[in-house]
Structures are given as C-alpha cells and as structure tokens.
Amino acid sequence: QGKFTLLRDNRTDGSFLVHHFLSFYLRAGCKVCFVALLQSFSHYNIVAQKLGVSLGAAKERGQLVFLEGLKSCLDLLFGEEEQPGQPSPLQFLSGSTSDLRALFDFVRVSLTPTDGDSWKSPVLLVDDLSVLLSLGAAPVAVLDFIHYCRVSVCCQLKGNVVVLVHSNEDSEDEENELVVNSLCHHSDLILWAEGLATGFCKDVHGQIKITKRLSLRHAAEQDLVQIYQYKIQDRNVTFFAPGLSAAVL
Amino acid sequence: LVFTEEDKYGLYSNLLFKYFLAEGIVCGHDLFVASAKEHPDNILKELPAPLLDDTYRKELGDEAAAVKSEDFQDSMKIAWRYQNLPKMEASPTTYTKFGHYYDVSKKMSPELCQSIKWHSFYLHEELSLEPKMKTCNMNSGYARLLRSIQRIISQEGFDGSDPQKKQRNVLRIGIQSLGSILWGDDVCCSDTPEDAHSLTKFLYVLRGLLRKSLSACIITVPAHLIQNKAIMERVTNLSDTVVGLESFIGSERETNPLYKDYHGLVHVHQIPRLNSLICDVSDTKDLAFRLKRKLFTIERLHLPPDLSDTVSRASKQDLAGSAKLLSSGCGAMAIGKKHLDF
Numbered sequence: 001q002g003k004f005t006l007l008r009d010n011r012t013d014g015s016f017l018v019h020h021f022l023s024f025y026l027r028a029g030c031k032v033c034f035v036a037l038l039q040s041f042s043h044y045n046i047v048a049q050k051l052g053v054s055l056g057a058a059k060e061r062g063q064l065v066f067l068e069g070l071k072s073c074l075d076l077l078f079g080e081e082e083q084p085g086q087p088s089p090l091q092f093l094s095g096s097t098s099d100l101r102a103l104f105d106f107v108r109v110s111l112t113p114t115d116g117d118s119w120k121s122p123v124l125l126v127d128d129l130s131v132l133l134s135l136g137a138a139p140v141a142v143l144d145f146i147h148y149c150r151v152s153v154c155c156q157l158k159g160n161v162v163v164l165v166h167s168n169e170d171s172e173d174e175e176n177e178l179v180v181n182s183l184c185h186h187s188d189l190i191l192w193a194e195g196l197a198t199g200f201c202k203d204v205h206g207q208i209k210i211t212k213r214l215s216l217r218h219a220a221e222q223d224l225v226q227i228y229q230y231k232i233q234d235r236n237v238t239f240f241a242p243g244l245s246a247a248v249l
Numbered sequence: 250l251v252f253t254e255e256d257k258y259g260l261y262s263n264l265l266f267k268y269f270l271a272e273g274i275v276c277g278h279d280l281f282v283a284s285a286k287e288h289p290d291n292i293l294k295e296l297p298a299p300l301l302d303d304t305y306r307k308e309l310g311d312e313a314a315a316v317k318s319e320d321f322q323d324s325m326k327i328a329w330r331y332q333n334l335p336k337m338e339a340s341p342t343t344y345t346k347f348g349h350y351y352d353v354s355k356k357m358s359p360e361l362c363q364s365i366k367w368h369s370f371y372l373h374e375e376l377s378l379e380p381k382m383k384t385c386n387m388n389s390g391y392a393r394l395l396r397s398i399q400r401i402i403s404q405e406g407f408d409g410s411d412p413q414k415k416q417r418n419v420l421r422i423g424i425q426s427l428g429s430i431l432w433g434d435d436v437c438c439s440d441t442p443e444d445a446h447s448l449t450k451f452l453y454v455l456r457g458l459l460r461k462s463l464s465a466c467i468i469t470v471p472a473h474l475i476q477n478k479a480i481m482e483r484v485t486n487l488s489d490t491v492v493g494l495e496s497f498i499g500s501e502r503e504t505n506p507l508y509k510d511y512h513g514l515v516h517v518h519q520i521p522r523l524n525s526l527i528c529d530v531s532d533t534k535d536l537a538f539r540l541k542r543k544l545f546t547i548e549r550l551h552l553p554p555d556l557s558d559t560v561s562r563a564s565k566q567d568l569a570g571s572a573k574l575l576s577s578g579c580g581a582m583a584i585g586k587k588h589l590d591f
Contacts, residue, residue: 038486040460070457077454078399093450134449134483166486173479 001121002154006187007164008180010194012206014164016232017191018127019044021162023053026063030159031119033110035103037069037131050235063119065110069131092137100137100145108152111159122159124149129183130166130176139175143182150186188213196229204229207242366405370397388447395454398422402462420464427451428470445480452487491518 007017015038022044025032036044045055058064067089076088089106092098111122132142146163153159167180184190190211196204207229214221228239372390387395402420428448459466472493475481485491493516 070453070460073454074399074457074461077395130483130486131453134446134487135453136446136450166482168482171479171482172477173482176479176482 001160002158003160003188004150004154004186005160005162005189005191006183007162007191008167008184008193009164010166010192011168012193012195014166014191014193015039015127016237017193018125018162018164019047019051020237022055022125023048023051025123025125025160026053026055026058029063029120031063031065031111031113031117031122032058033065033067033107033122033124035067035069035107035124035126037126038128040070041066041068062117067106073135090135092141093135098138099141100132104145104148104152107149111153111157113157122153122157124153124159124161126161126163128164128166129179133173133175133179139178142179146183186216188216193230203231205232206230208239368397368401370394387450391447391451394424395451395458398455398458402458402464418463420462422459422464422466424466424468426471427468428475445477448480449483449487452484456487485518492516493518 005021007014007021022032022034026048034044041055048055055064055066059066069090072088072090073093076090076093089103091102092100107124111124113119113122129142129146132145133139146161149161153161163183165176165180165183167176171177190209190213192209192211193206194209195206207227210226210228212224215223227242229242230237230239370393372394405420455466458464468488470484472481495513495516
C-alpha cells in the first residue's frame with residue numbers, strides 16, 4: 001500500500017513486467033488507471049487474455065481506466081476542436097502548455113473513488129515514461145507529474161504506482177537518465193531487467209535485479225538486492241536463480 | 250513500423266525499400282510512397298521485377314488468387330499465417346513460399362505497377378500548410394506528410410471506417426530518407442538540432458496511425474548522419490522493427506578476407522513484440538548481405554573455411570524472406586520462424 005515501484009529495462013524489453021502487474025492488480029480487485037503510451041489497447045488485451053484477465057470486461061465494470069496514448073494523440077492532432085470542459089490528457093503536445101497537468105488531472109479523476117465503487121486500493125500504471133520525453137515534455141515536467149501522482153495516489157489515496165522507463169547503461173540521452181536516476185532515488189521497489197552480461201542466449205532471456213529500498217523509509221536499514229534470471233514464454237515467465245536455467249540442469 | 254538505418258551511400262537501403270514496395274504490388278496491396286529526394290513516380294518505375302519462371306509461375310498464380318479471396322478481417326491476427334501453412338506444405342519446392350522473389354536486373358512492368366492503387370507524396374510538390382492544421386510544433390514537412398497519410402487512410406477506408414467495404418486491403422507506406430535535410434529537419438546536421446522532437450513526434454503519430462489501420466510502413470533514415478545519439482535511442486524505442494544496413498564500400502572491411510563474399514552486414518537491432526509476451530528470436534544474430542547480378546540475398550555470416558560445407562544453404566536464400574517480415578502489417582504476431590530461417 002502506498003508504494004512506488006519502478007520498472008526499468010536496459011537494452012531489452014521489460015514490458016512483460018507491465019503485463020504482469022496489470023493482470024496482477026486487476027485480479028486482486030484494485031481499481032487501475034493504465035496510461036498506455038506505447039502500444040494499442042488490443043495488444044495489451046491479447047496478452048492479458050493469455051494471462052487470464054479480460055481488459056474489455058474490466059473496462060466495462062469500471063475497474064480499469066485505460067488511456068490509449070496513441071489514440072489520444074491522433075484525436076488531438078486530427079480531431080475536431082475539443083470541447084472546453086474535456087481537455088485532452090495529452091494536451092502538452094499541442095504546445096499550449098508545457099506541463100503535464102492535464103495528464104495528472106486525468107489520473108486523479110480516474111482514481112478518486114466515486115460512490116458505489118467497491119474496489120480496493122487504486123493503482124496507477126504507466127507504460128512508458130520515456131515516451132513523454134520523446135514527445136517534447138521537459139524532464140522537469142515529467143518529474144513534477146510523477147511527484148503529483150505519488151502524493152495523490154500513494155499518500156492520499158493509499159494506492160500504488162508502477163512506472164516503466166527505458167534506460168541504457170551508456171545512454172547518451174541525458175534527459176532520460178536524469179528522470180530515471182531521480183525516480184530510482186524515490187522508489188520503494190526497483191525491478192531492473194537487462195540482458196545477460198555474457199551476451200545473447202536462447203534459453204535465458206535476461207536477468208532481473210530486484211531492489212527493495214528499505215533505506216527509503218527507515219534510514220538505518222540497508223537495501224535488499226536479489227538477482228534472478230528469467231525466460232519468457234508464451235503465457236508465462238519463469239524465474240530462476242542465476243546459473244540454474246532449465247537448459248543447464 | 251519498420252525502421253531501417255541506411256548504409257552510407259544509400260545503395261542497399263534503397264534496394265530494400267524497393268523490395269518492400271514491389272512486394273506490395275505483387276500482393277495487391279495499396280501503396281503510399283513519400284519522398285523528399287526523388288519523385289515517387291521515378292521510384293515506382295525502378296522496382297525490381299518479380300521472378301516468374303516456370304516453377305514459380307503456377308504458385309504465383311495460386312497465391313495471387315488466394316490472396317485476393319482471403320478475408321483480410323483476420324489478416325492482422327495470427328490466423329493469417331496458419332492460412333498460409335497448408336499451401337507451403339503442399340508446395341513441391343524446397344524453399345519456403347512465404348512471399349515472392351525478385352530479379353534485380355529487370356524492372357517491373359508498368360502493367361503490374363498500374364494494377365494497384367497507389368498514392369504519392371513528394372515534398373516539394375505539396376501545397377503549403379492548410380491554415381487550420383495543428384502542427385504540435387512539428388516540422389511542417391512532417392506535419393504535411395502525416396496529414397496526407399491520415400487523409401488516405403480515412404478516405405480509402407483502411408481504418409475500417411467504411412462498413413460497406415467488404416474487401417479490405419492493406420496499405421503499404423514507404424517513406425524515404427526521413428530525417429534528412431531535404432525534409433527540412435536539421436537533426437542530421439548538428440549535435441543539438443533546433444527542434445529535437447520533430448522526428449520523434451512524427452514517429453509517435455505515425456505509430457498511432459499504423460496501429461489503428463491495416464497498414465505497414467517502412468522508413469529509411471540516414472542514421473550515420475544523425476549525431477545526436479539520444480534521438481536514435483528514442484527513435485528505436487518508438488519503432489517496432491529496427492534494421493541497420495552497413496555496407497563495406499569505402500571501409501576497411503572491404504578488403505578483409507573474412508567478408509570477401511559479402512557486400513555488407515545486416516544488424517537487426519530490434520524485432521517487434523506484438524500481441525504476445527515473447528518475440529521470435531532467431532538463433533543467429535550475424536547476418537550479411539550481398540548483391541549478385543540478379544538477386545539480393547541475406548545470409549548467415551559464414552567464415553570462409555565453412556563455405557564449402559554450407560554452399561547449399563547459402564545459395565538460394567532470398568531477400569524475399571525479409572520482405573515478408575514487412576508485409577505482415579502492424580498488429581500481427583506473424584513473425585514466425587519461417588522467414589527468419591534464411
């Protein structure tokens with residue numbers, strides 16, 4: 001409750017973690033606001049069905065609020081003039097404002113419990129934050145947005161926030177690195193997926209480093225770091241200790 | 250969204266671009282060609298002719314008929330690939346019939362070119378920006394191109410907006426040399442371009458357009474000119490497939506005996522992971538290409554001593570294999586092992 005989880009990937013695709021958290025929280029009965037910037041709704045829906053959750057049904061019963069970034073962007077660019085009462089969440093694209101306030105308002109409104117809602121704690125899921133930088137948002141604006149979301153979702157509504165970012169070790173994208181480093185310092189849990197240091201392998205797709213940042217809440221404690229390797233399958237991801245892949249045993 | 254990094258002199262990436270368009274014509278898809286460098290009419294005149302020899306002719310006829318009668322409703326889902334499988338198994342030839350082969354030394358006949366509907370966008374001939382159009386601070390050339398693509402998609406019903414149209418087709422979009430200075434973007438000229446976000450915004454909107462319609466797109470970009478690596482990273486994140494071509498012309502690799510049979514290397518930086526948790530990863534990552542008199546082939550990179558053992562495998566592979574990757578359209582998980590098996 002009230003936790004901020006950061007998912008980061010390095011030269012690999014960490015989106016399997018996003019799919020996992022999405023189906024996990026939906027199955028747990030939480031109200032989820034999913035800001036999906038990179039892929040279409042049907043992509044997430046198809047994968048979620050493989051994992052046993054129907055996004056369409058969740059949307060119908062009001063458990064899932066889905067912001068399809070690609071579609072919103074097209075509506076903004078090619079649609080008719082928007083009504084004054086309903087600003088587009090991606091308004092910063094049109095250049096009229098430089099901050100992500102509209103996006104934050106969208107998130108806040110979706111997750112604030114209304115009468116008749118029987119869902120458990122709210123969850124905000126973002127896939128992925130690095131896209132906002134590509135679209136012209138300043139790093140400070142992105143960090144402000146995340147900060148406001150944390151205060152509103154984690155502290156006020158006692159919910160959780162899960163955010164995916166891309167980062168490379170020798171990345172030259174300074175703005176992205178700035179955002180990622182800042183988020184790392186403020187996260188309760190960091191899941192870092194990266195390819196194997198020894199190179200490409202068919203049986204082990206990568207390794208994941210799980211850091212529980214206990215030092216964030218209690219200054220005296222040390223962070224707990226665990227490393228697992230994983231292999232992604234069609235409906236499942238298997239995790240195992242390094243060196244104990246099924247191919248080796 | 251297939252993103253191709255051009256090789257230094259643009260020779261081979263141009264070839265790849267033309268293969269994509271030619272495949273579209275042979276499959277009966279509609280085309281949209283955009284360029285700021287050459288007029289699209291000229292590009293279309295130079296497409297390679299499909300290889301029609303006796304063995305292929307019959308299959309080509311069967312395939313073309315089958316493609317037309319196929320229900321494109323399911324063409325973006327995995328079912329489409331399964332529809333193709335029985336044909337391949339019944340085929341008497343030993344290599345996979347997933348697509349067509351092309352003869353680079355001959356040009357495609359004008360009748361074949363005219364058999365499909367095609368649209369073009371030549372930057373220097375386009376009218377100036379409509380006053381009401383929102384650009385979102387994007388380069389005006391890109392904004393006009395997006396507007397044009399969006400107009401074609403909605404007018405021709407590629408986004409399913411016309412329920413009366415039963416026979417739905419696929420739109421293949423080819424954009425040449427995006428990001429070059431001819432489009433008015435200075436991202437290739439300096440380390441800190443004036444508008445660093447135009448290209449990435451363009452790609453994002455294009456991705457949105459592709460996702461909501463039956464279309465596939467190939468873009469070639471002179472990546473070796475883009476000095477700001479941050480932009481390249483962002484662009485890679487926004488594309489589904491990223492392929493880089495590195496030719497040996499003018500580099501020290503040309504005389505390297507390791508590479509004596511090849512003209513360049515193919516780097517597959519990223520493959521799509523759509524509608525699934527996994528993506529299909531081939532078991533080798535070293536690919537090289539060569540341009541023979543008639544064929545352009547992509548093969549596994551072999552060390553010279555090995556060549557004698559693997560001659561049979563290396564001889565008949567075809568670029569058509571990779572062209573099929575591009576023909577599957579967005580939203581499809583149809584990136585099966587067959588065409589990665591060079």
